Amino acid sequence: MYGFQQSKENGSFMSRHLSKDLGDAYHRVLALSGQVEEMVHKAIRALIGRQSDLASEVIGLDEEIDRVEVQIEEECLKMLALHQPVAADLRRLTTMMKINNDLERIADLACNIAERANDLVEFETYPIPEQLSDMAGAATRMVRDSIDAFVNLDIESAYQVIARDDTIDEMNVEIIDQVTSLMQQNPAWIEPALLSFSASRSIEQIGDHAVNVAEDVIYMVNGVIVRHRHNDPRLRPHLQ
Amino acid sequence: MRLFLHLVLIWTAASLLIGFLGYAWLRSAWLKEQEAAFRKVAVAAVATVEARQWDAPAEDSPEWAELQQSLGVGLIPLVAADSADEASFMEDLGASRVLREPPANAADSVGGGSSEIQTGRIRSQAAGSSRQRLSIELPLSSTSVDATRIRVTQELGRSPVRAAWWLQCGVLTVTTYVLGLVGWFFLYRESWQRRRLLRPWFRALESVGQRKRLLPRVEPQDSDFCLQMDAVSRTINQVYSDLKNANDRSELVLGNLREGVLAVDDRFRILLANKAMHRLLDLPDENYLLRPLLEVIRTPAIARLTEKVLRERTATEEQIEFGTAPKHLRILAKPLSLGSQRTGALVTIRDETMIRRVDLIKRDFVANASHELKTPLAAIRAYAETLQLGALEDPEMAESFIGNIIAQADRMDGLVQGMLQLSRVEVGSALKFKLFDAVEAIESCVAAAQAVARSKGVQINVDVPSTKILLRSDRDGFQTIASNLLSNGVRYTESEGSVSVSLREDASSVVLEVVDTGIGMRPDDLERVFERFYRAEKDRSSHTGGTGLGLSIVKHLTQALGGTVQATSEVGLGSTFTVQLPKQPAGDSDASPTLPQAAAR
Known part of the structure; x- marks a missing residue:
């Protein structure tokens, strides 16, 4: 349905099929990433704007995302069994499966945020930290950039996404500080503060999943697993 | 042309072959003729030798040489025992090509003699280049010479056939060359002319x-x-x-359009995405030509609408919120004919965030204005009814009620005046630009505000230069700005607090700053503080007084005078309002003043 870059292998019958199937799965993953990103945005809007209807909408969306995730995974497994791809195709396929998984986890986290938003609605006087919005913006940006890196096979920007995780972590620490001081100010705010703390943690985890996606992209392009290897000399220039 | 060249080649080869065959045939016929003549000469020579008596050795006698000369042949007498000589001769003839049997009719033509004379074999041997030597050995029947046999030899001259052969070869070579050249010329003239024709284009393209x-x-x-x-x-x-x-x-x-424009072909590839599209959807500024849509824009609504348009070929529309600080985007997708029966989709995106906001402000204004006007009206009605019901009898009560009615009427008057002023400022009619002294104008405002300030226990600090600050602007407008900011500052400052007014000038503008130590505002209040009827305190209690129009009037007046206003504030510490006005009115009205909301951020 969508145009898809043909793989460079010569087009024997099986590899043409594989290439078409890979293309379909690829576009489904991309569409899923768009939906997940929108879900996170909605969850954050629900949280900051205290909109419980929006929060319920996000929670309702999760089912659809789960369904799509399972579908994509089944397709990928089918491709593995049927075509037994090797080399670049195999890496591409496994990377798509991993990204698919990460996206589903991000959607779950968006649901968590939406649930916290639902709970926070009743605490009208509690000032929800507005940095949460910025932090969520940065985290979804990371998700989007990592998917862009996947699309463009751009290792450089994948490394940048990995490096940006530190900013998210810093923002998380700031918000935790702020929430702690709010708790100290008013004991009645302890419960909403804990809720916003949890939301902040969820956003931070979204950033972590974006890093996973970026690492998968690096694996797909280079064939090198960079997970748990943050002292890699190639990472250093991006860690200023 | 190529055919011509082939014909030339075939012709050359064919004529060479025919020429060679002809040459071989002619030459063999010539040789035969020569041999027949030689045989006659040899038989005659033998007859001549036999007819004479020779001294031995005969070959040394001058007659022998004479005979040789006259006949044009070499004559060598041979003794039968001279076998060694014979062997060497046979060896000499080893390379000879022609060993010819005599012709069957040779005996008739010679007439007489022994049969060996008629049947002797003629040997042909190459003698130097292109020459032939013929030889024959014949037996001698008489004993006039001291020998049994005699060998006759004759050298043949050049064959005329051979000359003709060479001539033919030369002619053929020359004709082939000439024909080839002609062919080449015709073959290449065309492409050469074509190249010459195109040369200016190539150069021009460079x-x-x-x-x-x-x-x-x-x-x-x-x-x-x-x-x-x-x-x-x-x-x-x-x-x-x-x-x-x-x-x-x-x-x-396209780049300067406020609306995002996106064109997608029937295979979901991007044909065009303008700058506004990049901006609205937060995409990096790149050329996305022919990239698959989903690789670039993954916003579900856009993918969904595009798909729907490509499937159903009808225009659709949707409104979405995008991002965490939501942009309200209206997406319009309609079919786009790409020619040759292909249909793409044209998606336009309009940012309606501002429109929505303005809409909200307008709705708020109507609600607020009716509420603000209704409150004093209700009070007046209540007082009047009470008076009607008998309070008029009680002079003391009547007095206070009537006082209240007047106060409420004043409040309404203030509101209406404010709204009128606001609409006048918005229209921009009532401004008169004249030269005046800002210091003196400020001082009279401060004097007017002092009364209220003193009653609240708020101190007003004035920091103005001792010299005049002249500016060409609307004096009443300037004073309205100053007194609105002052009364605002005093209103939201508790007793013991202070409000500071300062005035300073730079090269082209005058800056008025009002700093209070009042209750301050939160950042999101700060964004909306210049809206009509907007109040930071939510309960809308009018215990602080004021109409909620003051800052709005300040904003609109400042804009009308070509200046800017900014507000900074911190909850609990106070607020600062800074107004900057140009000393000279701007020549044209095209310089659009900065939006205060944006400036306040």
Whole structure:
């Protein structure tokens, strides 16, 4: 349905099929990433704007995302069994499966945020930290950039996404500080503060999943697993 | 042309072959003739030798040499025992080509003699280049010479056939060369002419976009070739720059549109995405030509609408919120005919965030204005009813009630005045630009505000230069701005607090700053503080008084006077309002004043 870059292998019958199937799965993953990103945005809007209807909408969306995730995974497994791809195709396929998984986890986290938003609605006087919005913006940006890196096979920007995780972590620490001081100010705010703390943690985890996606992209392009290897000399220039 | 060349080759080969065969046939016929003649001469020579008596050795006698000369042959007497001589002769003849049996009729033609004379074998041997030596050994029947046999030899001259052969070869070679040259000329003339025809175009193409005259190195500048080349170059450059300009214009227009424009073909590839699209959807500024849509834009609504348009070929519309600080985007997708029965989709995106906000403000204004007007009206009605019900009898009560009614009427009057002023300022009619002293104008405002301030226990600090600050502006407007900010500051400052007014000037503008130590505002209140009827305190209690129009009037007046207003604030510490006004009114009205909301951020 969508145009898809043909793989460079010569087009024997099986590899043409594989290439078409890979293309379909690829576009489904991309569409899923768009939906997940929108879900996170909605969850954050629900949280900051205290909109419980929006929060319920996000929670309702999760089912659809789960369904799509399972579908994509089944397709990928089918491709593995049927075509037994090797080399670049195999890496591409496994990377798509991993990204698919990460996206589903991000959607779950968006649901968590939406649930916290639902709970926070009743605490009208509690000032929800507005940095949460910025932090969520940065985290979804990371998700989007990592998917862009996947699309463009751009290792450089994948490394940048990995490096940006530190900013998210810093923002998380700031918000935790702020929430702690709010708790100290008013004991009645302890419960909403804990809720916003949890939301902040969820956003931070979204950033972590974006890093996973970026690492998968690096694996797909280079064939090198960079997970748990943050002292890699190639990472250093991006860690200023 | 190629056929011609082939014909030439075939002709050459055929004539060479025919020539060679003809040569071989002619030569063998000539040789036969020569041999027959030689045989006659040899028989005659033998007869002559036999007819005479020779001294031995005969070959040394002068007659022998004479005989040889007269017959044109060599004569060598041979003794039968001379076997060694015979062997060497046979060896000599080893390389001989022609060993010919005598012709059957040779005996008749010679007439008489022994049969061996008639049947002796003629040997033919090559003697030097292109010469032939014929020899024959014949028996001697008489004993006039001291020998049993005699060998007769004769050298043949050059064959005329051979000369003809060489001549034919020469002629053939020359004709082949000539024909080849002619063929080559015809073959290449066409492509050469074509190349010559295209040369100016190639040269002109090199010059595209460089806008300089082409100067060929060889030919004079006024030659036909040069002029043609210039004409070609001019045309190409013209077409090129026309296209480029047209492209630039549409890029410029599309790039400066506020609406995002996206064109997608029937295979979901991006044909066009303008700058506004990049901005609205937060995409990096790149060229996305022919990239698959989903690789670039993954916003579900856009993918969904595009798919729907491509499937159903009908226009659709949707409104979405995008991002965490939501942008309200209206997405319009409609079919786009791409020619040759292909249909793409044209998606336009309009940012309606501002419109929604303005809409909200308008709704708020109507609600607020009716509420603000209704409250004093309700109070007046209540007082009047009470009076009607008998309070009029009680002079003391009546007095206070009537006082209240007047106060409420004043409040309404203030509201209406404020709204009128606001609408006048918005229309921009009532402004009179005159030269006045800002210091003196401020001081009179401060004097007016002092009364309220003193009653609240708020101190007003004034920091103005001792010299005059002259500016050409609307004096009443300036004073309204100053007194509105002052009364606002005093209103939201508790007793023991202070409000500071300062005035300073720089090269082109005057800056009025009002700083209070009041209750302050939160950042999101700060954004909306210049809206009509907007109050930071939510309960809308009017215990602080005021109409909620003051800051709105300040904003609109400042804008009308060509200046800017900014507000900074911190909850619990106070607020600062800074107004900057130009000393001279701007010549035109095109310099759009900065939006205060934006400035306040």
